[in-house]
Structure formats: structure tokens, C-alpha cells
Amino acid sequence: MSGNIDDFPVKKTPAQWQDELSPMEFHVLREKGTERAFTGHLYMEKQNGIYCCRGCGAKLFSSESKYESGSGWPSYYTPVDTSAVKEYTDKSHGMVRTEVVCASCGGHLGHVFPDGPHPTGLRYCINSASLAFEADNSKTID
Secondary structure, eight states, X not given: OOSOGGGSSOOOOHHHHHHHSOHHHHHHHHHOOOOOTTOOTTTTOOXXXXXXXXXXXXEEEEGGGEEOOSXXXXXXXXXXXXXXXXXXXXXXXXXOEEEXXXXXXXXXEEEEESOOOTTTOOEEXXXXXXXXXXXXXEEEOO
């Protein structure tokens, strides 16, 4: 988790998170882990719907902003609302990147990069393990 726990409205102990999340979900959301590229269960999801935080259920991304980036992780060019996520400088692994976390619970989602498509030019590269998908079942996206 990034930031101070007091920065986020949803507060749980590590034990509570471990009880509610799978080991991979806990690793990604609470320990800033990542899943291997091309292995996430939502990477190839094509249905219309909303991608929510797996930790707290907050609405984060829409299928309307999802696109195939070739990175191996679900990618979006914008969150559902700019207040849905928070961004922090991540200097781990010898790189400087921008970490993206859920604004409600502080769970690590992934990173955002300035190489995405129009209209934003951003690529939110997000771990499937950090997301739950709520399909609207009306049609599929291209």
C-alpha cells in the first residue's frame, strides 16, 4: 500500500485483508506485487462493464476506456473518475514510475505511463488480481 492508511476511507488490518483476499490478490493489492504478463484473468475480457477494486469494490475503470496495449496487463486510457485513483512516485526496481492505487482503500493497482492512446495519451497498466469485473451483459467490445 502507498501513502498513509489515514489517507484512505477504507481501513482494515493486514489480517482482515488476508482473510478477504486470495494470496495473489493480497500480494498485489497490499504488498505492491504484480502478476506475470499475459496471465491475468481479465487481460482478454471483452464484455461491457465496470472494473472495480478487488479490495473494496470501488468503481475504477470502464470497459469503454479499455484497450489492447500489448503489455500483457489490462490497460485503460482513463479511470471512471479522476478521484477514483491516486498516483504516487514509485522509485523501486531501479526505475521511476507512477504507481496507481485505489483512492478508497489504498490498494496497489499497477502503474500509469504516458504512452497511451488518444484522448488522454495515458496507459493505466493494471493487474487483473487487483480488479473485480461487473459485466452489464448487453454486448461485447471490440
